[in-house]
Amino acid sequence: MSTQRKPALTFLGAAGTVTGSKFLLETDERRLLVDCGLYQGERQWRRRNWDAPPVEPSSIDAVVLTHAHLDHCGYLPALVREGFSGPVHVTAATAELAAIILRDSAHLQEEDAENARRFGWSKHAAPRPLYTSADAERAIGLLQPCLPARVLELDGMTLSFLHAGHILGSCSLHLRGDDWSLLFSGDLGRPAHPILRDRERPLAARTVVIESTYGDRAHPDVDPDHTVMADAIRRTVRRGGSVVIPAFAVDRTEVVLLALAELVARDAIPDVPVWVDSPMALATLAVYRDQAHADEVDAHALDALASMRQLRAAHSAEESMRLNNPGRPCIIVSASGMATGGRVVHHLRHLLPQARNTVLLTGYQAVGTRGRDLVEGVREVKIAGRYVPVRAEVVQLEDFSVHADADELVGWLGELPEPPQTVHVVHGEPEASRALADRIRRELDCAVSVPRYLERVLLD
């Protein structure tokens, strides 16, 4: 008779919100943390980043990351500082991108703490960063790229990475033991990505954990000609303004640049300078172009990017500042994507007060971010302790999502070789998660839950 207990799964993040992904899998042999994300967005969630870790970090044997986005890997330096020292299993591209993202995150944390100290924004006398660059370097040192086969044998379980088509290196994770199986969707891309290879079919699993960022929405039909974007850029240039596009440095920048390259090639927009103003985006672009990941990207898309004559790189802070008084219209693609930090914030501070300029928002804007406020039409945004009037045009572009919508999420579940027994819906605002759960319950014959923070379930 087996004395083995059933594995347990605990939801340590992305429960009730879209950020902070962390899931603890405990078997008799080991404790594995799937994703180690930072909470972003509203303060009530961000404060959780500062709480003591809900599980003793030194008791975790290993971490596995689905992809390099901050809300999936950004807590890693804090976990390492608090005592985690095991391997972090990732794909080769995720290892490179996570290094870029964690260094940037630590830098921003340090900068925020320093600014808070200098300008007295903080309630604390000596504000500390959540983690330092040294913590990030230690975390980066633990990243362990898996073999090209993307299958790992850990004690008592087999772990497979399946391309998810969300950003370069992104994967769904399939875990299997003797008498249990578990599939994490990770963040799922749309069925076709403009630059990445299509996502892989999921493997059969009795328990599935699925994201629900767009669980209650259908993306509008893709606008292959990017007409909304083209119209907004033409209008702005005609009135002598500049266009600022807050874009996630990783993947979104590549996808936006590809769209701009296509518009210029078709003469659909004037051939004005296009500045990539984010050291992180420039570093990421180099990873996308690296031959080492050629099997994951579309060569034609990269050629189109390479052919952009007006593409400029703003490396230094001085170059970045100069773009606020460009002399003639230009397009600035800058991070962060939800305008919560990074260089795009100073561009917004300078460009928002003038009606001739335009802010083009691309994709999902989480509640509590400046991006979301702009989408919702606020008249002022708070930047660096001051309110800035919003007179510039604000346009939300719907065709840049790298998240599957409700139909596509349910479609992905339908691709499972056999229906799962249980589906846990995570990584969504509560309404989105509930809507997706209802729909899965109706369309698939399985048990569905929307787990609460710290809820623990047993696996079959």
Ligand SMILES: [Zn+2]
């Ligand atoms: Zn993601």
